[in-house]
Amino acid sequence: GQQVMQIPQYQHVQEGEDFTTYCNSSTTLSNIQWYKQRPGGHPVFLIQLVKSGEVKKQKRLTFQFGEAKKNSSLHITATQTTDVGTYFCAGPNSSGGSNYKLTFGKGTLLTVNP
Amino acid sequence: DAGVIQSPRHEVTEMGQEVTLRCKPISGHDYLFWYRQTMMRGLELLIYFNNNVPIDDSGMPEDRFSAKMPNASFSTLKIQPSEPRDSAVYFCASTRSGGGGFEAFFGQGTRLTVV
Numbered sequence: 001g002q003q004v005m006q007i008p009q010y011q012h013v014q015e016g017e018d019f020t021t022y023c024n025s026s027t028t029l030s031n032i033q034w035y036k037q038r039p040g041g042h043p044v045f046l047i048q049l050v051k052s053g054e055v056k057k058q059k060r061l062t063f064q065f066g067e068a069k070k071n072s073s074l075h076i077t078a079t080q081t082t083d084v085g086t087y088f089c090a091g092p093n094s095s096g097g098s099n100y101k102l103t104f105g106k107g108t109l110l111t112v113n114p
Numbered sequence: 115d116a117g118v119i120q121s122p123r124h125e126v127t128e129m130g131q132e133v134t135l136r137c138k139p140i141s142g143h144d145y146l147f148w149y150r151q152t153m154m155r156g157l158e159l160l161i162y163f164n165n166n167v168p169i170d171d172s173g174m175p176e177d178r179f180s181a182k183m184p185n186a187s188f189s190t191l192k193i194q195p196s197e198p199r200d201s202a203v204y205f206c207a208s209t210r211s212g213g214g215g216f217e218a219f220f221g222q223g224t225r226l227t228v229v
Contacts, residue, residue: 033217042205043157045217088157092216099216100145100209101170104157 006105014113019076021108023089032072038085081112118221126227132194135224137206145209148191152202196228
């Protein structure tokens with residue numbers, strides 16, 4: 001079945017350093033979404049990418065969708081302690097289901113040392 | 115809008131007992147999802163509904179799990195009998211179709227501990 005893999009599993013940085021997490025799908029995706037989950041919280045939608053090669057920015061966060069629509073990345077510039085949490089990518093399940101049935105990656109847990 | 119509302123927030127029960135988790139989706143959302151989150155397996159989709167109809171329950175672990183959506187504003191996930199390996203955080207999420215977006219709005223989750 002479809003697999004969505006994220007690396008790294010964990011990342012610890014000093015405040016002010018940059019951070020990147022990568023997401024790879026075993027199948028081509030019609031779109032990809034990113035979520036953030038704070039410790040003890042619930043996943044919160046960040047962004048959706050649809051077009052091949054698309055790049056979107058939200059303040060210090062830059063999201064990219066690969067040309068083949070099988071991979072994506074999230075880059076945070078100059079991390080802050082408020083960036084702590086687990087970042088998940090998610091794509092529609094390719095097993096004939098609807099675009100609303102998502103497969104989530106295992107996530108990257110980011111910790112920031114002040 | 116109050117967002118997706120789940121209850122209870124925490125549940126501790128003994129093995130063999132029945133557990134019922136509840137969810138109220140965002141008004142106007144026509145998709146509802148139940149997820150389970152564990153350290154080992156991450157976020158797993160258990161079942162989802164569209165317009166109150168179960169569409170895909172292939173993620174439901176076994177017959178001990180059942181879910182219902184009697185109307186557009188309420189859904190339950192039931193585990194009977196519960197086992198220690200069911201301990202996890204269970205999230206409900208809802209989505210509104212159309213508009214080009216597929217984002218899911220998650221509830222706060224129910225942390226279930228089966229002892």
